[in-house]
Amino acid sequence: MWWYLLVPYICAGVIIVVSYVHWTRRKMYKTLATMSCPKTLPLIGHAHKFFNATAESIADGLKFFAEFPSPVVIHLGPSPQVAIFDPEQARIVLNSQNCLDKAFFYSFLRVPGTLISSPGPLWRSQRKALNSSLGPAILGSFIPIFNNKSAILVDLLEKYAGEPERDFSVDIAKCFLDQIYETAFGCNFSMQTSPEGDKTVDMMGDYMHIVSKRFFTIWQYPEVLYRMTDAYKTEQALLKAHHEITENIVRQVKFHEQINMTDEKFAALDGSSKTHNFIECLVKYMRTSVHTSQADIFSHIDMTLFAGNDTTAKSLSYVLLLMAMHPEVQERCYQEVMEVCPGEERFISAEDTANLTYLDMVCKEGMRLFPVVPIMARVTNNDVKLDGKYEHHTIPANCNIILGVYQMHRDPSIWGPNADQFNPDNFLPENAAKRHPYAYLPFSAGPRNCMGLRYARIAMKVTAAHILKKYRLRTSLTLEELRVSYGVMLNIANGVLMSLEKR
Template identity: 30%
Template sequence: MFLWLLYLVIVLGMALFRLKRRRLHRLASKIPGPDDELPFIGVAHKFTGTTEDILNSLQKYSYEAIKKNGILRGWIGHILYFVVVDPIDLEVVLKNCLEKDDLHRFLKNAIGNGGIYAPLSVWRRRRKIMVPAFSPKIVETFIEIFSDQSEKLVSMLDECAGKGDVTMGPFLCRYTLDSVCETTMGIKLNAQNNPDNRFLRALKNILNFFCKRIFHLWLQPEWLYKFFHQYTEEKNYLKEMHDFVDGVIQKKREEIKKEKYLNSKVYRNFDLYNYKTRSFLDLLIEFSGGENGYNDLELREEIMTLTIAGTDTSAVAIGYTLKLLAMYPKVQDKLYQELVDVFGNSDRPIDKEDLLKLKYLERVVKESLRLFPPVPFIIRKILEDISLPSGRTLPAGSGVAVSIWGLHRDPKYWGPDAEVFDPDRFLPERFNVKHACSYMPFSSGPRNCLGYQYALMSMKTALSAIVRRYKIVGEVESGPVPHIKSKIDVMMKAVDDYKISLKKRVIEVDVFKKTVI
């Protein structure tokens, strides 16, 4: 009798739940779903495999969305998502749906209300402070740091050149972490000299736990997660990272108080030409109001956000570009010739003026980001019904998975060769996408990535240093469409962790013929 009563209560509860959400179900039914959707669980069964399997499913649904006029419905249990790839619809979504999805809550333990994932009420205030900190004039002052760290990177790679395959992932991650820590906190972490750096190890493990919680439903409830060993490990790693950042903040506050530069007329007037030696931490303290601005917790949240966001994204983007250069030697040769034209046989570090001359490098990086965006999907909440230009309505209570992967490969906007690796599609005379949102490796709208100029500078500096010194060798792609096995691990990453070979270059310039031997 008890079991029948329990069964009745469950059935009635489900019926009431469905009744309350009848509008959501009605609007969802007007948008096509995937062919492999099952009753009750929807497509949840497609997200239980490896991180490679999960990415393959996400890519498959992106292609289905392209075929079904830019949008696809998908249920994960009782949770409703829409995969959207149409740039016209996405412009409306990204301008109006500003709250991040609840899946991001797992990283909240690490970054709190840091700008990227902060709730809207917090984000608006902090965005106003962050915008001037990422002004081009300030970002340009970091070129020397990127250059120094890039030179250290190529010196580390020197021991691997000519010795078979090199797994570039760890090298690139240490380069970006050192660059991020110096520009963000004003400290030299020296991770490149210490592969077992504790801060780097903690960061990598935190991101790994975050990814597991997203795609493993049994790890999502907080009360249940506490019974798993990852919970204790995560707490320990978080404490290690937080203690480190808190210590840096305290030292910076003491330094500021000692030097009393907050009372300086130069800084009160925000003369952007005087920020050459100042980190983002300096700037956030200054721009938020000094002693009356951000408290220590708010500073830690923003510094943690910048560190986590800046380390993995740039490393991943550099890694994919190196893989593509190995797969397409003619592209690499053309890029190398441009570097020789700019640097000659000089071994000098890169500077700001050099970056402006490296037009082909810019196109290579942009095409790499188009085909292999480090963040291939962005998820937003829909708090109110939203009508799209295409005529569809997305109901309140659902979520939108913005597929940058699918958006960048849609032949409707990129032509029949959308899957082809062709840097010259970004030539001024050829780059003519029909809609601004057709290309957005750093998102779009009010909550786009503020650090895109910073990331591009870091990427181009490292790539120029590597390609100048080494020939990138790997398996040559037989056709124009590159295939790199990838997985979703917070970011999209190559399964082989960017395995290539390096061959030292010998530069001999014939001053009469102006050719490179």
């Protein structure tokens, strides 16, 4: 074939480009020379560790780098990434004003200009405007919604009692979809009882799978190359389908009408309520923002659904699976629930959730072993000098930083020799006090932490309490045989396989 004649020229071109990039970044490489760096291959660096990588093998790749003293330089071709596996280093990075920006591959989520992806200055204004949508006052008003949607879930699960094991992750995801649609947007779409619920959960799962695959397929990073793939076509089809739901939300809450109201009319409407949910705070913010296009509105709503629903649903699914594996822990949680809020039909109050201390420990331990966001990534906009015993290290400007949350959560030097085992006592107050506060990062930390962390913890405990009141959870799976797969979020490849037994 004639194109074989081009191969030498293509190879020569690649070598020239890579060599040029290396030369322009020589100062960066010199700064990074103080850090650990496993042996590299010419031109490609450590990229071979991720060639043909699957969602499951990525965990093994990062485990390899975590065995070196942190910070560790990972070279993906000519592009160096600094991997952090140390809590103190994580503290410095997550609190630095020079590390507020997210790494470029968060753009793959297609939610530009939102809390997930916005650069520092824009993020600050958004966070300030939207913080009150998850403040203590409004969180208390969400409790009845959490209870109502959880009660529906418990009733729907009854048909599976006494049946063989099945994967309950979709059922739990639909419950949390119902919760977030009503709490964040004031919409009741009845996802648990509508055929649309399964379609929506499947659609969101397929979309996250495509985005995750791109995260670890380096040649698809350039948008021009990615747009040539079948994955791009599938992604766009899924986004189009999802935006039909988003458009329905916008229509129901009369978003555009509120944005275009006169100041006097909006002030009267806004002042009629003491608390405001996410969509109401978003309307208020966008009335004063230059970013008010349909795409901007859709991005904010999509961001809330991706970040607020999927993460919480997966976290609770994994916690329930761990309870099923450890009957003695499950029984203790059940006894606590019945003591704090007795009666199968009784709803759980905000005060009850605060008193479910052992259940809280179990949820935290579940999120330690299976953090739904297994890695976080930032980019430096100026040099970041580490301090203390790491003061000889400086992370240069314009460098991606990868924080290995999953690896830190299972580090024996932090959690002891049984770091891979399930032990809720890790979160007894006296044990937690001995650990570095940044050793546990299920919701990130620092100024750009997860805004919805209190929402997630309350929703998880209310839903778990309702399930435990009515069912015993069983599983044939063991902790040792669970396989994790990496992506935007962490998945248990085995599935959330459980059986239910009525109490």
